[in-house]
Amino acid sequence: MFLLDAHLDLAMNAMEWNRDLRQPLEAVRERESAWTDKPDRGNGVLTFPEMRRGQIGLCVATQIARYVKPGSKLSGWHSPEQAWAQTQAQLAWYRVMEEQGELVQITDLDQLEKHLGKWFSSSVDSGSHNQLPIGYILSLEGADSMVNLSYLERSYESGLRALGLGHYGPGTYAPGTGAEGGLSQAGKDLLREMDRLGMILDLTHLSDEAFWEAMDIFSGAVWASHCNCRSIIPHQRQLNDEQLKAIIQRNGVIGMVFDAWMMHVGWERGVTTPQSVDLKLERIIDHVDHICQLAGNANHVGIGSDLDGGYGTEQCPGDVQSIADLQNLESILAERGYTVDQIRSVFHGNFLNVLRSAWA
Numbered sequence: 257m258f259l260l261d262a263h264l265d266l267a268m269n270a271m272e273w274n275r276d277l278r279q280p281l282e283a284v285r286e287r288e289s290a291w292t293d294k295p296d297r298g299n300g301v302l303t304f305p306e307m308r309r310g311q312i313g314l315c316v317a318t319q320i321a322r323y324v325k326p327g328s329k330l331s332g333w334h335s336p337e338q339a340w341a342q343t344q345a346q347l348a349w350y351r352v353m354e355e356q357g358e359l360v361q362i363t364d365l366d367q368l369e370k371h372l373g374k375w376f377s378s379s380v381d382s383g384s385h386n387q388l389p390i391g392y393i394l395s396l397e398g399a400d401s402m403v404n405l406s407y408l409e410r411s412y413e414s415g416l417r418a419l420g421l422g423h424y425g426p427g428t429y430a431p432g433t434g435a436e437g438g439l440s441q442a443g444k445d446l447l448r449e450m451d452r453l454g455m456i457l458d459l460t461h462l463s464d465e466a467f468w469e470a471m472d473i474f475s476g477a478v479w480a481s482h483c484n485c486r487s488i489i490p491h492q493r494q495l496n497d498e499q500l501k502a503i504i505q506r507n508g509v510i511g512m513v514f515d516a517w518m519m520h521v522g523w524e525r526g527v528t529t530p531q532s533v534d535l536k537l538e539r540i541i542d543h544v545d546h547i548c549q550l551a552g553n554a555n556h557v558g559i560g561s562d563l564d565g566g567y568g569t570e571q572c573p574g575d576v577q578s579i580a581d582l583q584n585l586e587s588i589l590a591e592r593g594y595t596v597d598q599i600r601s602v603f604h605g606n607f608l609n610v611l612r613s614a615w616a
């Protein structure tokens with residue numbers, strides 16, 4: 257079934273992890289198997305061929321570059337200008353992948369429907385979908401790289417259509433995961449500018465206070481591209497029931513994320529293994545169920561896998577060796593009582609609804 261993945265860090269993998277995503281997965285793993293600079297070396301699960309095999313014909317793909325002040329323990333760039341330049345290197349990689357027919361940028365309704373038409377009329381059996389470019393909607397994860405407000409419109413002109421204000425730690429615009437407090441004045445101004453441009457607000461990673469302020473100020477379309485439920489896995493990084501309900505009320509969608517620590521209580525990075533706690537894909541259905549219960553329907557949950565977000569097989573469900581394995585969610589959802597229409601909504605329909613209403 258066609259799958260829309262609402263959160264992938266493709267360009268980060270290309271430009272910081274030095275992965276050529278056009279290659280077969282085995283080749284990417286083999287090439288970096290002796291490296292130890294990142295915890296997921298040799299364990300990646302995403303390449304373009306694997307995305308096509310998993311029928312992921314459309315994704316929301318990020319630019320991501322953090323700015324860190326002196327004394328910060330987080331990794332990141334030492335000035336917003338350097339962070340901006342990093343996002344532009346990432347954009348340059350997306351562009352060259354477009355030139356090669358691997359990717360196609362989707363920025364409006366017309367492009368969206370044309371792209372979907374091609375994928376929906378392609379056939380997995382004949383492999384004709386392997387000839388199609390993968391669509392991507394450009395998003396920015398954490399807004400630190402916006403040197404000032406004028407950079408947002410420049411980014412919009414480059415195709416940026418969704419933005420999350422914070423990431424990890426304190427941010428220029430909003431505190432993110434692990435930080436507390438509300439939006440800065442710059443954050444409030446950025447939201448109003450996003451509204452003017454018709455961009456989508458990604459609520460992922462915001463501190464609770466910033467979440468509610470953002471919901472108040474911003475009037476456009478919202479989603480939480482990659483978040484699970486706090487009531488199941490308690491952590492500020494996840495959304496509590498009030499937040500989930502507020503997103504549902506705004507016709508937003510929450511994308512289910514497969515980072516192991518967000519699926520298993522007490523996961524210790526680098527210590528726990530998917531096998532030691534029998535972590536499997538099915539575990540995510542508790543979160544899907546919970547959101548559907550709160551909504552009273554299956555119209556507000558999707559997939560934002562984040563499966564290339566700085567981890568690989570060492571920190572994702574044990575039955576995911578490739579992003580293509582997300583296709584198994586179809587039968588898992590069916591076994592848990594979801595109808596074909598509901599599964600279609602989760603796989604792509606719900607996020608498409610947000611895009612269609614944002615771009616109408």
Ligand SMILES: [Zn+2]
Nearest residue numbers: 397461482565
């Ligand atoms: Zn993230």
